[in-house]
Amino acid sequence: MDHNKRRTSSIDSYFSIQKKSKFQDIESNDTNIDQTSSISTSSSISFISISDQNIEVVNVNAVENSVENKKICDDISKSHHDSPCQPILINYPTNEDNRSFQDQWYQDRPWLEYSIKNDSAYCYYCRHFGSGSSALTKRKQHDAFVSGGFRNWKRSLEKERGFDKHITSQGHIVASNNYLSYLQRIKTKQTVIDILDSGRAQHIRRNRDRLIKIASLLLLCSRQMIAIRGHNENEDSLNRGNLLEILRWSSQTDPISREILEDTNKNATYLSHHIQNELISIMANQIRTQISEQVKGNFFSLMADESRDISGHEQLSIVIRVVIDSPDTKADLVKEYFMGLIRLHEFDAKSLSLKI
Numbered sequence: 001m002d003h004n005k006r007r008t009s010s011i012d013s014y015f016s017i018q019k020k021s022k023f024q025d026i027e028s029n030d031t032n033i034d035q036t037s038s039i040s041t042s043s044s045i046s047f048i049s050i051s052d053q054n055i056e057v058v059n060v061n062a063v064e065n066s067v068e069n070k071k072i073c074d075d076i077s078k079s080h081h082d083s084p085c086q087p088i089l090i091n092y093p094t095n096e097d098n099r100s101f102q103d104q105w106y107q108d109r110p111w112l113e114y115s116i117k118n119d120s121a122y123c124y125y126c127r128h129f130g131s132g133s134s135a136l137t138k139r140k141q142h143d144a145f146v147s148g149g150f151r152n153w154k155r156s157l158e159k160e161r162g163f164d165k166h167i168t169s170q171g172h173i174v175a176s177n178n179y180l181s182y183l184q185r186i187k188t189k190q191t192v193i194d195i196l197d198s199g200r201a202q203h204i205r206r207n208r209d210r211l212i213k214i215a216s217l218l219l220l221c222s223r224q225m226i227a228i229r230g231h232n233e234n235e236d237s238l239n240r241g242n243l244l245e246i247l248r249w250s251s252q253t254d255p256i257s258r259e260i261l262e263d264t265n266k267n268a269t270y271l272s273h274h275i276q277n278e279l280i281s282i283m284a285n286q287i288r289t290q291i292s293e294q295v296k297g298n299f300f301s302l303m304a305d306e307s308r309d310i311s312g313h314e315q316l317s318i319v320i321r322v323v324i325d326s327p328d329t330k331a332d333l334v335k336e337y338f339m340g341l342i343r344l345h346e347f348d349a350k351s352l353s354l355k356i
Contacts (some may be wrong), residue, residue: 076113080128080182085113093119099153109163111176120149121156126171129178143171206259207268213256214270215279217243228276244271284340291320291337299323304356306344314344316355 076085092100101114101121113122123145130146144150145166156162166172221228221242230241239245251257260269300322308314318339326333342355 075117076115076122077124077128084110084124085115087114087116089116095119095151095153097154101153105156105163111167111172111179112163115149118149118151120151121145122149123166123172123175125175125179129175129182130171131174131178143169146171207270209256210260210270211279213254213260214247214276215283217246218276218279219283220246222280229273243276288339291322291339294324294335295320295322298325302356304352306347314347316342316344316352318342318356 077083086103086106088103088106092102094100101119105121106112111123111125113124113127114120115122123143126143126146143166144152150156150162150166152162158164218228226242228241228243230237230239230244233240233244240248247257248261251261260271300320303319303321305317305319306314307317318341319336320339321334321336324333324335344351344355
């Protein structure tokens with residue numbers, strides 16, 4: 001019994017000690033967090049210590065878009081969308097020569113960036129607008145203004161050293177030209193996508209003008225009740241039909257008609273019989289829609305008459321007579337609209353009613 005009791009008490013004491021130690025650790029961690037939470041948040045990165053580990057707290061507003069820039073620093077520009085980082089401090093850190101970065105160096109050097117964390121200077125142009133050629137890329141990797149940062153403040157303003165040496169390098173000249181071209185594209189909004197969209201929109205407008213011209217000629221022939229096509233529409237034919245002949249006549253003064261006949265590719269003339277029939281069908285549907293709007297709510301009658309065409313085929317002509325209120329006169333207007341011809345194959349009452 002005593003042995004079991006001692007065993008039980010030892011087990012209970014073990015768990016009670018463990019629980020206590022865990023709570024102590026939690027309390028100590030909370031104390032450490034409270035003590036370190038008062039660290040200034042003015043810088044983009046701070047460090048706190050928890051359980052003998054360094055945890056890096058990164059500013060959530062910093063967005064890193066470039067893998068190369070991640071290796072350099074995180075308090076300067078991340079991509080070409082960001083402006084050059086040129087912070088102005090009251091006192092800059094000094095090096096072993098008791099020299100420091102000067103904010104007056106920003107004047108006449110819009111490409112210059114300064115990293116507070118690394119106490120180094122970088123080139124905004126070369127980092128984001130540098131050439132991708134192999135020779136310049138190798139030189140770019142060894143350029144302090146691009147890779148590790150320039151911090152030799154003693155040589156900064158010396159001729160053929162520091163800033164002057166960098167701005168006369170081939171890589172910086174190419175990057176500067178690329179940056180100026182980028183600004184020009186932004187100013188005129190002429191990106192590659194804009195150029196492609198502009199060309200596509202121009203192509204659509206040109207095709208639309210050609211279709212309107214062809215549709216207007218088809219409408220002219222229909223109103224004049226003349227044939228659209230000819231017996232021989234080859235290019236060497238003397239009479240290619242009313243549509244093509246009117247188009248050729250108007251091409252003498254109309255540039256759109258000239259483009260249809262001359263400049264257009266052979267597979268995109270929009271003059272085939274199939275496209276002509278499709279355009280006529282579209283215009284006919286529009287006319288029927290307008291007539292249907294007039295018929296709604298008014299008195300109308302439907303007239304149908306059977307006739308035979310020149311080839312001997314039986315056809316049914318449909319005409320609608322409608323009474324329209326006239327806003328100008330007190331008397332109502334009576335209008336008749338020809339709706340079309342229907343080919344007949346059977347002539348019984350049921351077939352005729354279905355056709356109508």
